[in-house]
Amino acid sequence: MLRSMQDLESLTLGAIDGDIGTVKDFYFDDEVWVVRYLIVDTGSWLFSRKVLIPPFAIKENDIGSHRLLVTLNKDQVENSPNIGTDRPISRQHEMQSLSYYGYPYYWGSAGNASSSGGPDSLTRKNLATAHRLLHQNDDPHLRSCQAIIGYHIRATDGEIGHVESLLINEETWAVQYLVVYTSNWWLGHTVLISPEWIDSVSWEDQTVALDLDQDAVKTSPQYDSSEQLNRGHEATLYKHYGRVGYWQVETVTQINVRE
Template sequence: MLRSMNDLEDYAIRATDGTIGHVKDFYFDDQAWVIRYLVVDTGSWLSSRKVLISPIAIGHPDWTEKVLPVSITKEQVKNSPDIDTEKPVSRQHEIDYFGYYGYPFYWGGAGIWGGGIYPNMMMPDYAGFESKPLGEGPGTDEAYARADTAQHQHDDPHLRSCKEVMDYHIEATDGDIGHVQGMLVDEETWAIRYIIVNTSNWWLGHQVLIAPQWIQDVSWSDATVSVNLTRQAVKDAPPYDSAAQLDRDQEIGIHEHYGRIGYWTTETKHENTKPGR
């Protein structure tokens, strides 16, 4: 099911021994278009320190109570690496973060989360999962981890704040079509499936959905997203109703309108086992 990113703000993050805080923002990967971290305000118990929570740790959400349970403790969060969420998160920060929690790295695999599409399948205790290739002798695994860390410590992680891209202009091949109003996120993979576009500056009272795969370019300095679609194609597309749940038939209609292949077909090969949340 797809959830509006705006609706997920202020959800409570519940550790195994109590509430950590509330979601205030998200960091997404601007290449894979996947939510990599939730930015959580810890409130009074950690002097409103903001911490990052990976979807890898998130269990089955309580949508009614607006709670996201995580498989970590408050003490772990308290002692986690301090990251300034007001500045770009470097790959070295990510390596320190993943090392602290004992998570395998998400980058370098064939899927959006390592070798697959579900983040909690990367947990070290997930059935059938190996976090890294097994060595043939003592010390080999440790040597592999050190070499992998050294190789990736200067990588550009391409992380962006979801709040930052709100109101970015959307440009079609023949002119402006509106601005970013929100995003729809897959609740199981944490992939951003659609950008919600408000077209009110040229087509009053309408919202349409644009998939990240249709983006040609993003100019972060100009706050502009360019898509490989015409204004007429966007105007003729099925409208989006934010008050109704988007179903697969509607998604198929949108993709067929633009003559594009659905993400659900290209990801099937990575979906060997559905996570038991």
């Protein structure tokens, strides 16, 4: 089932022996658009320390009760590596955290990469170089889900709106869709854009460039957040853009693996 980022935020994480805290944000991998970590505020029992919890730890989604149950205990969380979440984390810190919990490393294969770009000016290039040097040990592909809200969406022939939310697959933790609001162009028109249809992302300019034109987006099925998105709605959306549904690709992959 797909859940909006806002629905997943503020969920309580329940450990084996008590509650850990509440979800405040997510780090997703911008190469494959999959959530790698939940950022959890531990509240008063750990002086509001924020910790990273990988989805590997989740054993049960109890969204109805506004809870996620994990396989960890409170001591494990309390003694986990102290990693600041107010800045990009380094790959070394990720290794420490995943090794501590006994989870495998997720990196090593490329996915739907989104590249960054920006104005080709000397000043911007110098600033970009300085930024890269400052954060050269950071994991360059971890991005905050909250931070991408408000990013401008640009079609092949002009801007069309901004990111209003993300829809996350609660089974795979993939960022399945960007919820795009096109109020400045078509009043009240909200559409879904799959990361598969993104040509590039400029993290410096906060702009997402699509491989779609304005007319295709304008005539796409509207998204109503008050209704549960089902496979029929998704099939209509993918048919509109002439694309193969991700669920069909997954089915073919599973068959090939079995063979």
